[in-house]
Amino acid sequence: xxxxxxxxxxxxxxxxxxxxxxxxxxxxxxxxxxxxxxxxxxxxxxxxxxxxxxxxxxxxxxxxxxxxxxxxxxxxxxxxxxxxxxxxxxxxxxxxxxxxxxxxxxxxxxxxxxxxxxxxxxxxxxxxxxxxxxxxxxxxxxxxxxxxxxxxxxxxxxxxxxxxxxxxxxxxxxxxxxxxxxxxxxxxxxxxxxxxxxxxxxxxxxxxxxxxxxxxxxxxxxxxxxxxxxxxxxxxxxxxxxxxxxxxxxxxxxxxxxxxxxxxxxxxxxxxxxxxxxxxxxxxxxxxxxx
Amino acid sequence: xxxxxxxxxxxxxxxxxxxxxxxxxxxxxxxxxxxxxxxxxxxxxxxxxxxxxxxxxxxxxxxxxxxxxxxxxxxxxxxxxxxxxxxxxxxxxxxxxxxxxxxxxxxxxxxxxxxxxxxxxxxxxxxxxxxxxxxxxxxxxxxxxxxxxxxxxxxxxxxxxxxxxxxxxxxxxxxxxxxxxxxxxxxxxxxxxxxxxxxxxxxxxxxxxxxxxxxxxxxxxxxxxxxxxxxxxxxxxxxxxxxxxxxxxxxxxxxxxxxxxxxxxxxxxxxxxxxxxxxxxxxxxxxxxxxxxxxxxxxxxxxxxxxxxxxxx
Amino acid sequence: xxxxxxxxxxxxxxxxxxxxxxxxxxxxxxxxxxxxxxxxxxxxxxxxxxxxxxxxxxxxxxxxxxxxxxxxxxxxxxxxxxxxxxxxxxxxxxxxxxxxxxxxxxxxxxxxxxxxxxxxxxxxxxxxxxxxxxxxxxxxxxxxxxxxxxxxxxxxxxxxxxxxxxxxxxxxxxxxxxxxxxxxxxxxxxxxxxxxxxxxxxxxxxxxxxxxxxxxxxxxxxxxxxxxxxxxxxxxxxxxxxxxx
Numbered sequence: 001x002x003x004x005x006x007x008x009x010x011x012x013x014x015x016x017x018x019x020x021x022x023x024x025x026x027x028x029x030x031x032x033x034x035x036x037x038x039x040x041x042x043x044x045x046x047x048x049x050x051x052x053x054x055x056x057x058x059x060x061x062x063x064x065x066x067x068x069x070x071x072x073x074x075x076x077x078x079x080x081x082x083x084x085x086x087x088x089x090x091x092x093x094x095x096x097x098x099x100x101x102x103x104x105x106x107x108x109x110x111x112x113x114x115x116x117x118x119x120x121x122x123x124x125x126x127x128x129x130x131x132x133x134x135x136x137x138x139x140x141x142x143x144x145x146x147x148x149x150x151x152x153x154x155x156x157x158x159x160x161x162x163x164x165x166x167x168x169x170x171x172x173x174x175x176x177x178x179x180x181x182x183x184x185x186x187x188x189x190x191x192x193x194x195x196x197x198x199x200x201x202x203x204x205x206x207x208x209x210x211x212x213x214x215x216x217x218x219x220x221x222x223x224x225x226x227x228x229x230x231x232x233x234x235x236x237x238x239x240x241x242x243x244x245x246x247x248x249x250x251x252x253x254x255x256x257x258x259x260x261x262x263x264x265x266x267x268x269x270x271x272x273x274x275x276x277x278x279x280x281x282x283x284x285x286x287x288x289x290x291x
Numbered sequence: 292x293x294x295x296x297x298x299x300x301x302x303x304x305x306x307x308x309x310x311x312x313x314x315x316x317x318x319x320x321x322x323x324x325x326x327x328x329x330x331x332x333x334x335x336x337x338x339x340x341x342x343x344x345x346x347x348x349x350x351x352x353x354x355x356x357x358x359x360x361x362x363x364x365x366x367x368x369x370x371x372x373x374x375x376x377x378x379x380x381x382x383x384x385x386x387x388x389x390x391x392x393x394x395x396x397x398x399x400x401x402x403x404x405x406x407x408x409x410x411x412x413x414x415x416x417x418x419x420x421x422x423x424x425x426x427x428x429x430x431x432x433x434x435x436x437x438x439x440x441x442x443x444x445x446x447x448x449x450x451x452x453x454x455x456x457x458x459x460x461x462x463x464x465x466x467x468x469x470x471x472x473x474x475x476x477x478x479x480x481x482x483x484x485x486x487x488x489x490x491x492x493x494x495x496x497x498x499x500x501x502x503x504x505x506x507x508x509x510x511x512x513x514x515x516x517x518x519x520x521x522x523x524x525x526x527x528x529x530x531x532x533x534x535x536x537x538x539x540x541x542x543x544x545x546x547x548x549x550x551x552x553x554x555x556x557x558x559x560x561x562x563x564x565x566x567x568x569x570x571x572x573x574x575x576x577x578x579x580x581x582x583x584x585x586x587x588x589x590x591x592x593x594x595x596x597x598x599x600x601x602x603x604x
Numbered sequence: 605x606x607x608x609x610x611x612x613x614x615x616x617x618x619x620x621x622x623x624x625x626x627x628x629x630x631x632x633x634x635x636x637x638x639x640x641x642x643x644x645x646x647x648x649x650x651x652x653x654x655x656x657x658x659x660x661x662x663x664x665x666x667x668x669x670x671x672x673x674x675x676x677x678x679x680x681x682x683x684x685x686x687x688x689x690x691x692x693x694x695x696x697x698x699x700x701x702x703x704x705x706x707x708x709x710x711x712x713x714x715x716x717x718x719x720x721x722x723x724x725x726x727x728x729x730x731x732x733x734x735x736x737x738x739x740x741x742x743x744x745x746x747x748x749x750x751x752x753x754x755x756x757x758x759x760x761x762x763x764x765x766x767x768x769x770x771x772x773x774x775x776x777x778x779x780x781x782x783x784x785x786x787x788x789x790x791x792x793x794x795x796x797x798x799x800x801x802x803x804x805x806x807x808x809x810x811x812x813x814x815x816x817x818x819x820x821x822x823x824x825x826x827x828x829x830x831x832x833x834x835x836x837x838x839x840x841x842x843x844x845x846x847x848x849x
Contacts, residue, residue: 039401039404039405041349041404041405041408086586090585090586098345098347098400098401099341099345099347099400099544100585100589102347102349102400102401102404103347103536103540103581103585104582104585104586106347106349106533106536106581107533107537107578107579107581107582107585108582110529110532110533110574110578110581111575111578111579111582113529114529114571114574114575114578115575117571118571118572118575222529225408225412226412228405228408228409228412229405229408229409229412229413232405232409233409236402265420267416267419267420268416268420270412270413270416271413271416271417273409274406274409274410274412274413275413277405277406277409278394278395278406281394281395281398281402281406282394285398285402470710470711473699473703473706473707473710474707474710474711476696476698476699477696477699477707479698480695480696480697480698480699481694481695481696481697483658483678483690483694484690484694484695484696484762485679485696485707486657486658486677486678486679486682487656487658487678487679487682487687487688487690487763488679488682488707488708488711488712488762488765488766489679489682489683489707489708489711489712489715489766490679490707490711491677491679491711492679493677545698
């Protein structure tokens with residue numbers, strides 16, 4: 001294999017940077033699945049939507065993709081709140097979550113992908129920004145800025161959410177709604193409203209994740225499907241309901257994928273996530289930091 | 292009606308359908324009909340797991356493609372008659388279904404569903420990287436033009452798929468009326484109470500996964516011969532994933548009739564739409580119908596009809 | 605106790621940091637009528653779930669009918685003779701009332717060696733059970749057409765259908781009228797006379813006192829009393845922890 005130190009250390013760095021990005025991708029599902037127990041497999045579709053919005057605005061107006069995604073945060077939040085309302089009325093309230101709820105989100109995933117194909121076609125799209133291209137070198141270590149900037153943004157997003165969930169009333173109510181809905185009602189907060197806010201936040205993160213995605217790699221409509229396995233693998237690996245667990249899980253998966261890509265070829269990367277998911281489910285379903 | 296009688300009835304209907312199709316002078320009937328029948332098998336297979344036990348499989352394309360690629364693999368090794376290839380396809384997909392079920396069915400239904408999604412992506416990755424079966428370049432299967440006793444080869448394929456549809460429907464109905472059907476229904480309704488009543492839930496779920504996978508593999512095995520040139524993107528195509536779910540959900544998941552109605556209705560609609568509009572729009576319509584039915588009419592067309600009958604009484 | 609039907613030793617169960625059951629020791633002799641009481645959240649249902657295998661306990665052991673059942677799945681324990689009804693009724697919603705009873709007959713009774721019932725015997729058992737709980741006229745209805753009270757009776761009947769040696773009835777009488785409570789108590793006593801050991805978990809003290817030969821009290825995951833009902837309810841600790849509330 002000719003293991004050189006350069007190759008090894010840069011694979012680790014690439015893995016960590018990738019892991020940071022994966023945090024942004026997964027954090028929404030940590031909220032919707034880990035805390036709210038809603039299996040939103042359509043989350044990657046919202047991310048891809050975010051990517052395409054960043055692409056259009058960036059191509060037409062030249063605005064930085066991350067800036068676009070932040071401007072779009074309220075729109076995605078409202079979208080998420082709307083989707084939750086439909087989900088709640090149609091499934092949660094009737095107690096029919098599993099089969100119908102899953103099919104609902106699958107339908108959303110599918111419809112989003114096909115609509116994107118119809119509007120944009122299957123060509124790869126990409127954005128332009130000053131940090132896509134150059135790398136920051138530190139000795140033998142290579143930090144591509146197009147990976148570094150998303151990684152830092154993602155970790156900032158994580159920190160903001162973690163602070164929100166721990167120190168604000170609504171944030172703590174969200175953590176509480178997972179554990180004790182009755183107590184929440186007695187405190188005067190409506191569980192449905194809290195869940196709707198939480199789900200809205202979860203979809204809002206997809207806006208940012210989408211921008212980060214299209215910075216890291218060119219995007220076409222079916223890219224979303226590769227991420228479903230990754231996202232849930234990270235959630236399960238890190239432990240459902242634990243946001244810090246998500247970061248650790250994301251880093252681990254990022255490093256694993258980076259090593260696989262460096263030493264076996266990039267086309268094997270999607271298989272890594274699945275392998276991780278299956279192994280975790282088989283041997284330690286509670287994950288590393290799970291409740 | 293006993294299952295044996297039902298099976299004979301189905302065979303009779305199948306024979307009528309086949310000879311009626313031959314009366315039409317256009318071979319297109321066979322090409323389109325093959326696709327619709329393929330969906331009957333896929334929808335019925337999906338429903339045995341999804342509708343009867345309540346465990347959702349999002350990776351139907353994976354099991355279908357396994358059957359197709361098993362055929363390609365055998366074709367490159369040693370040519371075998373199609374019926375044998377169908378058995379091999381069923382075996383391969385059945386075993387994969389069993390394996391995956393064993394790893395994920397002891398956990399929640401949601402994890403199983405996610406695992407099936409990831410399985411489809413991973414299998415596609417494996418196939419794309421495997422040059423022996425053509426990899427991303429694809430594989431050619433030269434199909435004969437004619438076959439003895441029947442005539443054009445496509446009619447032979449049509450007949451085979453007709454037989455598979457009969458088998459799938461007979462199995463589905465047979466399960467419904469049997470002790471196994473009760474067991475499946477209890478798993479769907481309340482797995483905890485089922486276990487407490489003595490139902491060996493894991494064993495039954497594994498049976499359902501294996502059977503469902505095997506039937507899907509069966510449907511996939513003749514596909515390379517039908518299409519002539521097999522690419523991973525067509526074998527693992529989007530239409531298999533969404534149609535396998537949409538057809539039973541729209542038709543109705545509680546009985547064998549639902550997937551049949553869903554497959555014939557949606558399958559025919561899509562054949563017409565693909566020719567008149569585009570195939571992407573046609574898939575969009577299926578997706579929208581799925582979301583719509585799941586929200587508004589969760590018991591599908593069968594459920595709506597049952598509701599009307601009950602209301603009219 | 606030698607030859608007890610059910611022996612629970614040192615059973616502990618935690619949920620994360622919360623200790624639901626703390627070293628429970630419990631014996632039930634064949635043919636006994638045991639009452640289990642305790643405040644809400646004391647771990648009664650958790651105990652039932654651990655005994656039946658629905659939950660896996662972290663430590664401790666359960667022996668049933670002379671055999672260690674640790675590690676056995678719930679359906680295997682049911683087939684060996686343990687049956688339970690659920691506190692919140694969990695009927696099979698897409699099956700008729702009669703078919704709900706058919707499931708344990710098919711999957712438990714018929715699964716026992718040498719026991720297979722013919723279809724007509726099965727129908728007869730079904731009808732008999734429906735008569736027993738006065739649900740015969742609802743045989744072809746779906747569970748959603750039943751009243752709360754009827755659902756609880758169905759829940760009990762389904763547990764009885766498994767022809768258990770030990771029946772654990774988890775709060776089957778909530779919301780019933782006085783005469784209905786007496787009916788159920790009478791039914792359970794008749795079952796007991798046929799040889800079925802019964803553990804009754806209840807809040808309705810009248811029923812518990814009428815039914816139990818022995819009374820066990822669970823508070824915050826610990827067993828604080830175990831003995832003759834009249835003595836137990838006079839125990840000051842029990843009064844303080846439960847009855848005084």
